[in-house]
Amino acid sequence: MKEGGPGTLARKQARLAWVFMAPTLVLLAAVGLWPLVQTVYLSFTETFTGSPEPPQWVGVANYAEMLSERQFWLAIRNTVVFTVVSVSLEFVLGLCFALLVHTHFKGRGLMRAAMLIPWALPTVVAARMWGWMFNDVFGVVNDLLVGKLGILSDPVAWTATPGFAMASVILVDVWKTTPFVALLLLAGLQLISGELYEAAEVDGASAWQRFVTITLPLLKPAILVALIFRTLDALRVFDVIWVMTRGQHGTESAATYTYRSLIEYNRLGYGSALSVAIFFLIALFVVFYVYTLRVDEER
Amino acid sequence: MTPRRSPAAVIAFYLFLVVALAYTVFPFYWAVNTSLMSRADLMSVPPVYFPTEPSAASYRAVMESRLFVLALRNSAIVAGGATLLALVAGSLAACALGRYQFRGRRWMLYLVLSMTMFPQIAIVGSLYSMVVRAGLYNTHLALVLTYLLTILPFTVWVLSNFFKTLPKELEESAYVDGASPLQAFWMILLPLSAPGLVTTGLLAFITSWNEYLFALSFTLDERARTVPVVVAEFRGVTEYEIPWGEIMAGGVIATGPLILLVILFQRRIISGLTSGAVKG
Numbered sequence: 001m002k003e004g005g006p007g008t009l010a011r012k013q014a015r016l017a018w019v020f021m022a023p024t025l026v027l028l029a030a031v032g033l034w035p036l037v038q039t040v041y042l043s044f045t046e047t048f049t050g051s052p053e054p055p056q057w058v059g060v061a062n063y064a065e066m067l068s069e070r071q072f073w074l075a076i077r078n079t080v081v082f083t084v085v086s087v088s089l090e091f092v093l094g095l096c097f098a099l100l101v102h103t104h105f106k107g108r109g110l111m112r113a114a115m116l117i118p119w120a121l122p123t124v125v126a127a128r129m130w131g132w133m134f135n136d137v138f139g140v141v142n143d144l145l146v147g148k149l150g151i152l153s154d155p156v157a158w159t160a161t162p163g164f165a166m167a168s169v170i171l172v173d174v175w176k177t178t179p180f181v182a183l184l185l186l187a188g189l190q191l192i193s194g195e196l197y198e199a200a201e202v203d204g205a206s207a208w209q210r211f212v213t214i215t216l217p218l219l220k221p222a223i224l225v226a227l228i229f230r231t232l233d234a235l236r237v238f239d240v241i242w243v244m245t246r247g248q249h250g251t252e253s254a255a256t257y258t259y260r261s262l263i264e265y266n267r268l269g270y271g272s273a274l275s276v277a278i279f280f281l282i283a284l285f286v287v288f289y290v291y292t293l294r295v296d297e298e299r
Numbered sequence: 300m301t302p303r304r305s306p307a308a309v310i311a312f313y314l315f316l317v318v319a320l321a322y323t324v325f326p327f328y329w330a331v332n333t334s335l336m337s338r339a340d341l342m343s344v345p346p347v348y349f350p351t352e353p354s355a356a357s358y359r360a361v362m363e364s365r366l367f368v369l370a371l372r373n374s375a376i377v378a379g380g381a382t383l384l385a386l387v388a389g390s391l392a393a394c395a396l397g398r399y400q401f402r403g404r405r406w407m408l409y410l411v412l413s414m415t416m417f418p419q420i421a422i423v424g425s426l427y428s429m430v431v432r433a434g435l436y437n438t439h440l441a442l443v444l445t446y447l448l449t450i451l452p453f454t455v456w457v458l459s460n461f462f463k464t465l466p467k468e469l470e471e472s473a474y475v476d477g478a479s480p481l482q483a484f485w486m487i488l489l490p491l492s493a494p495g496l497v498t499t500g501l502l503a504f505i506t507s508w509n510e511y512l513f514a515l516s517f518t519l520d521e522r523a524r525t526v527p528v529v530v531a532e533f534r535g536v537t538e539y540e541i542p543w544g545e546i547m548a549g550g551v552i553a554t555g556p557l558i559l560l561v562i563l564f565q566r567r568i569i570s571g572l573t574s575g576a577v578k579g
Binding site: 009010012013014016017021023024025027028030031032034038039050096100103105109113114115118121122123124125127129130132133135137139140143147179180183235236238239242254255258262272276279282283285286287289290 | 329396417455
């Protein structure tokens with residue numbers, strides 16, 4: 001500081017900043033951006049996964065095939081259904097959970113720790129656990145619904161019946177990620193000052209009125225973040241579907257369809273076109289998300 | 300908030316609480332229950348809600364499976380390696396983004412934030428070709444490197460928010476004493492950010508431990524297969540005899556370390572999760 005003053009330090013730091021950024025940038029370019037460029041290139045070629053032969057340029061043929069393929073549209077439709085239903089349920093349940101854990105009661109810490117279990121569990125393990133619970137003969141779900149509660153008259157082959165299969169994977173996703181949504185919303189709730197509620201109570205507002213006029217509006221930023229986060233995750237759903245149903249019985253998602261094309265049918269070119277489609281679909285949401293958050297605070 | 304409530308409201312509250320707790324914990328209870336069942340219990344219709352004669356046979360069978368034990372080792376190596384690498388590279392980048400003013404900083408923040416949501420499925424095909432060409436197919440290194448795509452962006456993001464909150468005075472006093480920015484980073488900022496490193500390290504480790512798509516695509520056998528892939532592919536000898544007891548035992552073992560971490564570091568994990576998503 002003595003010799004050069006703050007100017008030199010700032011300049012030193014600006015130079016050092018890029019040195020510090022370098023490893024991260026190199027790594028992310030190598031495992032993210034470069035493969036992405038490759039994917040875009042491959043999507044215009046006919047080529048097979050693992051084949052030594054050079055890719056053949058075919059123009060937009062893969063995209064044309066994709067758009068005319070019924071399976072593709074089914075996968076898109078399933079992905080949208082999965083996303084809309086699971087994110088809505090996660091939001092409603094997550095909000096209930098967040099409000100619950102926000103109240104003071106004995107054992108609140110325990111409840112919060114319990115909520116982290118589904119989140120920390122590997123999705124694969126969750127999918128297998130539920131797959132067993134959904135088993136048509138030995139499963140506990142059928143026993144509860146048919147035998148114990150009498151809600152259903154006959155046992156259901158949950159993961160092997162169209163409609164029920166989609167409901168099953170949605171249920172597992174909701175179970176696994178509701179805690180995450182709840183924690184995000186809880187963080188938002190904790191930012192709202194308790195005085196607001198006290199003032200409203202003095203004015204004679206009912207609990208419901210307080211919820212609608214204070215909680216919901218002030219929670220909006222947290223709600224938005226949770227919804228976007230979950231939507232982005234749900235749009236690329238793969239693990240839970242692949243493990244529970246292999247994408248059969250009306251559960252094929254955009255990601256499982258892409259994986260099937262790439263790895264099972266070895267169609268690297270066509271699969272890459274699908275990849276590009278997914279990428280742009282998700283990129284749209286990401287741009288919206290980053291715009292909503294507006295990264296920089298210092299201008 | 301609970302005083303001054305009618306007894307009915309209190310009862311409704313606790314009822315809801317019990318339902319919520321059961322909903323959250325029951326599936327995991329069921330996995331533990333199944334893992335302790337004897338063969339007869341497993342075949343029982345209706346299912347038994349407590350093992351009638353608890354047996355460790357499923358755990359023994361799983362731990363005798365070479366594939367599963369090696370998968371535990373592979374998962375530990377891969378998740379540990381990826382986490383370590385992400386922390387080293389990520390703390391440097393986070394320091395630059397959180398503490399230094401430089402041109403392009405804003406764009407770098409945008410880049411990092413958008414990459415936290417990079418869809419892995421979009422590049423799994425070309426990444427597979429790259430992995431094969433580099434001779435990394437079925438190796439730990441392939442997973443360590445590709446997992447960085449998932450964990451490095453959020454490590455940088457969460458840590459940079461953390462660095463931002465550190466007081467400026469300590470760093471400045473180091474400069475007054477003639478330290479270079481590198482020394483200030485190494486001797487002042489890094490030790491101060493230890494709690495942040497623990498938090499992001501935990502999140503990165505859990506994410507890597509649970510990863511499925513890349514592990515499924517870039518590995519072939521026990522030399523590199525990780526626990527999720529092995530648990531997903533546990534099959535019985537025949538189509539009709541799925542070894543549910545062993546699958547659940549494997550699942551419980553695979554989840555055990557994570558639950559331990561979650562209980563020990565509950566607050567850290569929650570704060571890391573939320574600062575990763577909410578503007579810090």
